[in-house]
Amino acid sequence: FSYSLSVKKKGHSYAAYLHDAVLLYAMGLKEAFKNGKDIRHGREILQKLRDRTNIRFYGASGLVHFDEYGERNLDYSVYDLQQTEMVTKFVSVLDFDSHSKRMKGTSPSRNAIANGPWGAPLPTSHQATCQLRTALVV
Secondary structure (H helix, E strand, O other): OOOOOOHHHHOOHHHHHHHHHHHHHHHHHHHHHHOOOOOOOHHHHHHHHHOOOOOEEEEOOEEEEEOOOOOEOOOEEEEEEEEEOOEEEEEEEEEEEOOOOEEEEOOOOHHHHOOOHHHOOOOOHHHHHHHHHHHHHO
């Protein structure tokens, strides 16, 4: 994943998301102004943003783009705490690519999760998307 901010060097990661939200809000204001809408009503601005599913820009938190439901596409990683020799560290074992809607195992643990837990096949990309949405809502 490509992020343009380092948390250690530049600040808290939430600041990057706030920065991108302000940029997105400004885009909505611009569209509302351009179309003569009343900017005092947040619903007008939100509707302008929802009408534009082609919004894509590189913000402080990385690539900002939305799906057909108006939800931000975010890439996710699952990390496993592993001990190798005398070092314990988090290792990425599974990545979810929001653009392609696919999950993939990452090296060096690819073989351990290639078939999902206990040898069960990994879910299809549609099932994975639904499971991720459910996990976020709960």
